Amino acid sequence: MTAILQILFDALSLGSLYALGALGIALIFGVMRLVNFAHGDYIAFCVFAMLWPSIDAAAIVFAGNLPTYLLIPLILCVGAGLSVLSEILVFRRFRNANPATMMIASFALGFVIKYLLLMLYSSRPKSIDLWSNLSQQIEIFGARIPPLQVITICTTIVILLALTAFLKRTRYGLEMRAAAENFTMARMLGVRANLVIMLAFALSGMLAAAVGLILVTQTGTVDINMGANIMLVAFVATVIGGLGSLPGAVIAGFLIGGLSSLMQAYLPADARPFRDAFVYGAVIVMLIWRPNGLFSSKAAKQRV
Amino acid sequence: MQHRPSIIARTWSTPVILIAILLAVALAAVAAGSGPFNQTVIEIFIRVVLVVGLYVFIGNSGVISFGHIGFTCLGAYMTAWLTMLPAIKKSKLKGLPDIILNAKLQYGWGLLAATVFAAICAYVIGKVLMRLSGIAASIASFAVLAVIIQVYSNWDSVTGAQSSVVGIPIVRTIWPYFLCAVIVVAAAYLYSISRSGLALRAARDEATAAAASGVDIPRERLIAFVISGAMMGLGGALFAHSVGVVTPDTFYLGLTFVTLSMLVVGGMNSLSGAVLGVVVLSIIIQVLRWLEKGIDAGFGVISIPNGVQEIAIGVVMIVILMFRPTGMTRNRELVWPGNKLSADAGALPSPADGKTLKT
Numbered sequence: 001m002t003a004i005l006q007i008l009f010d011a012l013s014l015g016s017l018y019a020l021g022a023l024g025i026a027l028i029f030g031v032m033r034l035v036n037f038a039h040g041d042y043i044a045f046c047v048f049a050m051l052w053p054s055i056d057a058a059a060i061v062f063a064g065n066l067p068t069y070l071l072i073p074l075i076l077c078v079g080a081g082l083s084v085l086s087e088i089l090v091f092r093r094f095r096n097a098n099p100a101t102m103m104i105a106s107f108a109l110g111f112v113i114k115y116l117l118l119m120l121y122s123s124r125p126k127s128i129d130l131w132s133n134l135s136q137q138i139e140i141f142g143a144r145i146p147p148l149q150v151i152t153i154c155t156t157i158v159i160l161l162a163l164t165a166f167l168k169r170t171r172y173g174l175e176m177r178a179a180a181e182n183f184t185m186a187r188m189l190g191v192r193a194n195l196v197i198m199l200a201f202a203l204s205g206m207l208a209a210a211v212g213l214i215l216v217t218q219t220g221t222v223d224i225n226m227g228a229n230i231m232l233v234a235f236v237a238t239v240i241g242g243l244g245s246l247p248g249a250v251i252a253g254f255l256i257g258g259l260s261s262l263m264q265a266y267l268p269a270d271a272r273p274f275r276d277a278f279v280y281g282a283v284i285v286m287l288i289w290r291p292n293g294l295f296s297s298k299a300a301k302q303r304v
Numbered sequence: 305m306q307h308r309p310s311i312i313a314r315t316w317s318t319p320v321i322l323i324a325i326l327l328a329v330a331l332a333a334v335a336a337g338s339g340p341f342n343q344t345v346i347e348i349f350i351r352v353v354l355v356v357g358l359y360v361f362i363g364n365s366g367v368i369s370f371g372h373i374g375f376t377c378l379g380a381y382m383t384a385w386l387t388m389l390p391a392i393k394k395s396k397l398k399g400l401p402d403i404i405l406n407a408k409l410q411y412g413w414g415l416l417a418a419t420v421f422a423a424i425c426a427y428v429i430g431k432v433l434m435r436l437s438g439i440a441a442s443i444a445s446f447a448v449l450a451v452i453i454q455v456y457s458n459w460d461s462v463t464g465a466q467s468s469v470v471g472i473p474i475v476r477t478i479w480p481y482f483l484c485a486v487i488v489v490a491a492a493y494l495y496s497i498s499r500s501g502l503a504l505r506a507a508r509d510e511a512t513a514a515a516a517s518g519v520d521i522p523r524e525r526l527i528a529f530v531i532s533g534a535m536m537g538l539g540g541a542l543f544a545h546s547v548g549v550v551t552p553d554t555f556y557l558g559l560t561f562v563t564l565s566m567l568v569v570g571g572m573n574s575l576s577g578a579v580l581g582v583v584v585l586s587i588i589i590q591v592l593r594w595l596e597k598g599i600d601a602g603f604g605v606i607s608i609p610n611g612v613q614e615i616a617i618g619v620v621m622i623v624i625l626m627f628r629p630t631g632m633t634r635n636r637e638l639v640w641p642g643n644k645l646s647a648d649a650g651a652l653p654s655p656a657d658g659k660t661l662k663t
Contacts, residue, residue, distance in 0.1 A: 035439060093626045099439055100368045104568055105625045107370075111561050112618035119611035228557070232450055235443045243439060273458035277451045284432055287444065291435050 005143040007265050013149035015257025016156035017214055019250045021234030022241065023163070024207035026249035029238065030180035031200045034091060034102045038110035040231030041117075042082055042208035044224055047216045048117050049078045050128070059126035059222065068131075075213055076206045082113075083205025084198050091201075092194075117224045125223040130216055152214050159210065160250065163203070167246075172199060180244065229276075236283050242293030252294065256283070311497050317640035319493040322579045323486050326352065329583070330482045342478060343546075344590060349481035350542045351582045353488045354559075355566045357535030359578040360492050361528045362567065364501055366508035367438050369529075370560055371429075371445030372536045374452035375422040377555035379537030380544040381456065381463060382421045383414030384472045387545075392471045399461025411473055415484070415541045422537020423530050430529035434522040449560070457552035466551065474548040484542055488535050492575055500527045508573075561614070562589075565621040571631025576638040584632065585617065592616060 021039070028036050050064035050071075063074060090109055094102045134148040167173035172195075178186040179196045187193050211230060216222060234249075237256055241248025256279060263275045271278070287293075326349070333345035358372055385393070385400060386409045393405050409417075429448055433441050456463045463469070475481075495501045504524040507514035515521060544550050562585075570581020598607030624631060 035443065090622060090626075097625075097629060100366065100442070101625055101629050103368060103439070103442060104564065105622055107561065108565065108618040108621040108625070112615050112622070115611035115614040115618070119609045119615070232446060236447050239436075239440045239443050274455060277454045280447045280451045283447065284444065287436060287440070288432055291437070291440070293440075 002142040003265075005141055006145070007261055009143065009145050009149050009153075010264070011258040011261035012254070013152045013257075014261055015254035016152050017211060017230065018233050018237055018257045019253030020156060020159065020207050020211050020214075021230045022237035022249035022253040023160075023246065024204040024211070025231075025234045026238045026241070026244070026246050027200050027204045027207075030244050030246065031176060031183065031197050032091070032095070032102075033099045034094075034106060035099065035235070036204070037103060037107040037231070038086060038113060039204070039208055039234065040227030040229075041110040041113040042079060042205055043212040043215070043227030043230060044117060044222075045082055045113055046075050046079045046209040046212040047222050047226065048121055048224075049075060050130070050216075051121065051126070051222065053120040055120075055122035059128050061128060064128065064130060072213065076209045079205035079207075079209025079212070080202040081205070083201040083208065087198055087201040095193075114224055121224070123224060125221045127221050128216060129220065130213075134217060148214075148217055155210070155214070159207070172196070176200060236280065240283060240286065240293050242295040245293070245295045248293060248295030315493075315497060315637070315639075318576060318637040319490055321638045321640065322489050322576060325579065325583065326482060326485055326489070330478055333478050342476070344586075345478055346476075346481050346546050348582060348586045349478065349485040350539055350546060351563065351566065351586060352485040352579055353535060353539035353542060354563045355570075355578045355582050356485075356488050356492045356575065357532045357539060358563055358567050359532075359572070359575060360495060360535060361525075361532035363573045363575070363578070364496060364504045364508065364528050365525050366573075367525065368442045368564075369445040370442060370564075371433075371447075371449040371452075372532065373555050373560045373563070374449040375426055375533045375536035376540035376543065376559070377452055377456055377552060378425055379418035379422045379540030380550045380555065381469070381540075382418040382537070383411065383541035383544050384469050384550055386417055387411050387414040387473050388469075388471050396464055396469070397462060399459075411475055411480075411545050414545070415538060418541035419534045419538045422540070423534035426530045426533025426536075427526070430526045430533070434525045434529060449556070453552050453556050463552065466553070468549045468551040470549050472544050472548045472550065475545045481542055481546070484538060488538065489575070489579065491531070491535070492578075495528070495531055496575065500524050504528055558614075562617070565617050568621055569624050569631060571633035571635045573630070573635040574633050574637050577631045577633040577635065580632055580638075585620075588616070588620070589613060 021043075024042075025036055025039055028034050050061060052060040052062035054060050064071065066074065086109060090105060091102065094105055097105075131148075134146060134151065137144040137146050139145075140150075165173075167177055175186070175191045175196050176199060178189070179191055179193070183193070186196075208227075212227070215226060215230070219226075233256055234253065237252040238249045240255070241250070241252035259282060260275060260279050263278055264272065267275060267278070329345055329348060333342050336342075354373075354376060358369070361367070361369055361372065385397070385404050386407050388408075390406050390408055393400060397405075433444050433448070436444055457466050459465065496505070503514065503519045504521075504527075506517075507519050507521045507524060511521065540555070543554075566581040566585045567578055568581070569585055570579070571577025592608070592613040595606075595608045596610055596613060598605040628634070
């Protein structure tokens with residue numbers, strides 16, 4: 001029983017992380033058909049924003065020393081700011097380009113951000129102590145669980161509820177959903193394209209910042225490649241969920257998290273290093289069965 | 305239409321010009337006769353193989369693939385397994401099958417085996433990937449790359465995991481590399497004027513019309529995927545023999561980024577773009593490398609910080625995509641100046657420039 005509970009918590013907290021990442025990708029894909037390859041680098045950038053630029057081995061914590069109630073909004077703003085900035089400087093010029101061109105541009109942008117971090121902070125991973133007491137385990141119903149997992153799960157639920165409320169109950173949310181459904185038509189009916197797209201980028205950047213904060217608390221290290229793995233899972237989740245479907249992306253994120261935790265627990269020890277390979281293998285097998293994903297939306301379907 | 309010259313008669317000058325460019329680069333290396341410059345030229349030929357390999361799939365199908373460097377990794381390890389001394393393999397890579405463990409082949413056979421192995425893997429993977437639509441296929445190809453790299457960086461007994469595999473015979477003369485680059489350019493040209501290549505280009509530009517005219521899009525994409533996978537495998541094997549060391553990390557996002565940027569800067573949909581992109585970006589990279597190392601300017605050593613090289617390439621790539629998405633060549637092929645036929649026909653049967661990339 002306790003073992004199952006432990007796996008359940010692992011699965012939910014890992015799934016939360018993946019779901020938040022997938023949501024950040026799906027939001028932008030929804031409004032402008034952009035697969036944002038720079039998302040993983042947004043995550044890393046937000047975490048590095050807590051440090052003072054230096055190429056020393058030891059991390060010089062700067063903004064990270066702020067009290068929690070200031071730090072979290074600050075990092076969220078950094079994420080949103082970076083994301084909106086990249087929209088204004090780069091992606092705005094690709095509004096009329098096809099998705100493949102935009103995808104390559106975002107790939108290049110990701111590299112520029114990553115090597116900017118490398119230039120400022122060097123490529124060595126650094127350790128940083130952020131809320132490390134959250135990783136000390138406590139007992140819940142006999143299972144030993146770090147409070148961070150509980151906080152991760154709760155935060156994700158809150159974020160998902162807030163986002164749902166925003167999308168369903170506010171005018172901006174309505175505009176965003178309309179834009180995701182049919183961008184040209186939405187513009188003709190008075191949706192302001194720039195506003196909606198910038199909003200989507202800001203939300204996506206904040207989600208990246210949230211993922212970054214959770215990741216750095218979990219691992220205690222900062223690394224310029226820290227976002228790459230989450231981003232890959234998030235991509236795969238958006239494909240499984242059906243490109244352009246927000247609920248699909250979230251559910252698929254949780255599914256992948258669950259699958260990974262199950263494999264981590266039940267695979268033989270020799271095969272465990274290959275866990276992710278098995279997960280992606282399963283995903284590819286699933287795509288043979290449903291090439292358009294589990295919850296494909298109308299917008300993503302091709303004519304041929 | 306009876307008097308219309310055949311497609312080869314209209315387009316043959318393109319591969320000839322490209323091979324002449326490669327020959328000029330090779331002769332420059334021979335004339336200079338310096339070791340480091342020789343190595344740079346070898347690097348250029350390897351990149352030509354890789355980028356032309358990418359072009360065969362991306363350029364003809366219009367589907368962006370982020371996974372091709374995975375085949376490069378497969379090829380590099382395959383030639384390493386076959387050509388290293390059995391004694392080294394027995395101590396480091398015990399898990400290999402006996403037949404490979406005891407093999408000690410010439411590097412030529414290693415290159416061939418790498419090519420065939422990568423082609424077989426590309427067939428199996430492509431069978432699945434080509435069912436997906438454009439964007440989903442791009443993302444799935446990225447996942448394939450991650451799977452390959454993860455398996456190779458953890459399978460200790462066969463690939464030595466994260467530690468580098470050393471002791472691969474090093475080939476220092478430029479001619480084998482030159483020959484491979486020429487073969488790959490010629491093969492890419494022949495493919496793009498073949499029936500399958502033409503069908504795939506038609507599907508890239510107007511999927512609906514092509515499908516309605518009887519083009520089996522997944523099948524044509526698979527053919528291109530296998531050919532380009534084989535070229536990527538060959539490039540990986542050449543890479544292994546040029547430096548003598550392979551690690552899985554070499555074949556991850558960094559190399560994907562460099563090769564893709566060369567293709568984009570040159571012009572994604574043209575063979576000339578692939579070759580020219582390699583030459584131009586290689587020169588930029590080399591200059592930036594010198595600057596990163598530092599040059600003596602008389603009053604002290606001037607150097608630029610690490611990372612500027614990648615940032616510069618990234619910025620060049622974004623700017624090209626913004627202002628000239630068809631690349632330096634505008635997706636046209638190089639043709640013999642004054643060759644009326646070629647000029648009329650616009651070299652390789654290429655569509656109007658501009659909106660040619662569809663997914």
